[in-house]
Amino acid sequence: MVRPSCDKLNVKRGHWTAEEDAKILAYVSKHGTGNWTAVPKKAGLRRCGKSCRLRWTNYLRPDLKHESFTPQEEEMIVRLHAAIGSRWSIIAQQLPGRTDNDVKNYWNTKLKKKLSEMGIDPVTHKPFSQILADYGNIGCFPKPETRTGPLNRDLKNAFMSRSEHNYPLPPQGFFMTTMASPPEVEPTQDSLLNDYENNNNSMDLLVQLQAIKLVTESSNFLNKGTGSSSSSSSPSSSICSTAAQEKSLQSFNWRDFLLEDAFLPADDPQKQETMVEFSAKDFRNQMQKNVIPQSHINNETTTATQINNGVQGKECGVVPSSGFLASSSSDSSFVEAMLDLDNEMFLEFPDLLEEPFYI
DNA sequence: AAGCTAGACAACCGCGTTCCG
DNA sequence: TCGGAACGCGGTTGTCTAGCT
Missing domain, CATH: 1.10.10.60 (Homeodomain-like)
Structure with a gap:
């Protein structure tokens, strides 16, 4: 116009x-x-x-904050960006007193750079080394017509069930349950968004946005004819999972801030089913991790030390599912703590240091 | 002191969506 | 139902400032 x-x-x-x-x-x-x-x-x-x-x-606007971002806000931005991408207005809605412009500028000038310095691609939230590894595996994709389809169907089933019941959060076992009884009508992005309008809950919103993202990216990926439930490297990180990632869900891990990307076994249908089961649980867990409870945000006593403990597995079952708790009382920011974790990661996986990567 | 550069952030632009007559 | 106006959003650009040479 x-x-x-x-x-x-x-x-x-x-x-x-x-x-x-x-x-x-x-x-x-x-x-x-x-x-x-x-x-x-x-x-x-x-x-x-x-x-x-x-x-x-x-x-x-009188309700705006003009002071610098807190570590908690940094954490929120990184998590939400990992979950929904550059939907700045939605991210800003979760940060009282911040505008989409504030968040966008802060991301572009600070957080993006810091993540890059950590070896994490700020776009995909994956380690650069993994991106390169994925790149090398692109040639392994089977033909599109070999796709059996259970992954996408299960995902849609999960969305549909959530929409029907209007859950504030996906309940435990939610995805596993819905997969057992597939609905007949597929949800659309519109229906999901309309559902949000009827239940303006930020947690719910994020669940739906991730669902939208997953559906969109899955369909885009499949439409391109390169994907397969059996071996695709789908950007919809939470769909697929590995046993290692399952393990990581038990406590905080630096991987929580990455969008996982696993390859399902291409040759073994039984393995595929197993992996899909993992993916459903992983998706649910990812939802819970990517949405930070207010009580979590308000926590002002947790320090980077606790985070490290979580990485080392000492805090299993103690650290909240949302994982990282940044300190607001010390000078060390969330990202700085992540740098510490990054160092730990290299200690844990020294091979990564030997793999040169080029940007 | 002057010039240069990078970082921070305010503001703009273009496009899609929503509203309304 | 349609078209124009208003609004909202994300990407990009412009401007200011501090630090460095």
Whole structure:
């Protein structure tokens, strides 16, 4: 649609002055927000209405925080980005006082860089070494027509059941149960989103968003004709799992911040079924891990030491399923703690140090 | 002191979606 | 149902500032 852009309306651009801010604040306090196109005229500003709205939503809103991000917020951003990607507005909704622009900028300037320094691809949340390994396995894909389909069907069944029951969170055994009784109607992204509107629960939202992501990425992957339930390297990380990843679920592990990507055995149907069972459990666990309870966020006593203990398996069953608890009382940020864990990882898997990777 | 560079973040742009007459 | 206006979102660009040479 063609509409007059701001640059054709002889409007002022660039940074806002205190005087302009005062005009916006005065206008909003008197009339409230809404109909931003009328705001410049009514407030006596030579600005585009869109620009006024942005200034208000990103800077002037009274509920905004202007201090730097806390380790807990960093953790939340990383987890949510791993779960749903760059849906900044959704991520920002989980961080009171932060805007999507704040989160996006913080990700682009700080977190992305830090993850890269840790050897983790900020896009896929996988170690660079694994990406390269996956790259080498691409040639192993079977032909698309060999796909039997249970993986995708089971995933959809799980989504459907969640939608029917409107669970705040997938209950224990949820995915296993739903796989036993496949529904007849497949859910769509729309139905999932509509469901969210009826039950505005952030946990629920994340479950659904991950489901959407998984469905989207699975279908994209399959549509490209390169995927197979038996050996695909699907980006829908949580679908597939390995025994090692199952083990890692028992306590915090640096891997919690990676999107796992496993290869199902291509030649053994029995193994495939087993792997699909793992995938369902893994998916449920991933949901629980990727959504951080408020009590977790408020925890201000846990330190990086505890995290390390978790990695070493000393805290199995004690560390919450959501895993990492960053300290807000020390200077060490979440990412710094992750760097420590990264070092531990290399101690645990010295082979990784011997594998050069190129970016 | 001047010039350069990188980091941080505010602001803009274009496009998709929603609303409404 | 349709079309235009408004809104929302994610990606990108612009600007400012601190640090370095």
